[in-house]
Amino acid sequence: MIQSYLRAFQIGVIAGMRAAVAPALLSHKLVRTIPTKQPQKPVHYLAQPPVSIGLKVLAGGELIADKLPNAPERTIPAQFITRIASGATCGAFLSEIEGNEAPYGAIAGGLGAVAGTLIFFNLRRWLDHEVGVPDTAVALAEDALAIGLGWQVVNSIEPAAKPV
Numbered sequence: 001m002i003q004s005y006l007r008a009f010q011i012g013v014i015a016g017m018r019a020a021v022a023p024a025l026l027s028h029k030l031v032r033t034i035p036t037k038q039p040q041k042p043v044h045y046l047a048q049p050p051v052s053i054g055l056k057v058l059a060g061g062e063l064i065a066d067k068l069p070n071a072p073e074r075t076i077p078a079q080f081i082t083r084i085a086s087g088a089t090c091g092a093f094l095s096e097i098e099g100n101e102a103p104y105g106a107i108a109g110g111l112g113a114v115a116g117t118l119i120f121f122n123l124r125r126w127l128d129h130e131v132g133v134p135d136t137a138v139a140l141a142e143d144a145l146a147i148g149l150g151w152q153v154v155n156s157i158e159p160a161a162k163p164v
Contacts, residue, residue, distance in 0.1 A: 014153065
């Protein structure tokens, strides 16, 4: 049980790094593990191939938009709230898939998103302004980290024995 909530926290950290990457990776995994033709619960919508494709397109757009000079900071209220909502939703769905309480997963995912947003915002700012690493290089490294760590998290999901 604790492992499930730890994974929910981790997927939240990924959402804090890149808000659309977390649901895109989770949906990609669900399409392959719990495919459903007729969604019965909200989590089943993530297991739909068209939803998965749409989330991947959004994640790709986010990765590109992040490199633009006029991209908003992730700590402005709209961005911050979006990341928390993404982390909480992914955390809830992940916990539900593993047969645990979705509300606790949502809390863990939301807290992970807060941590991921603040830690990686400050790390990126420090590397860019204090160390002198070009922002694009830091952003690309963060993209790779978000995708790589997120991939590990979703591949460690252990669906419950009973159908979700």
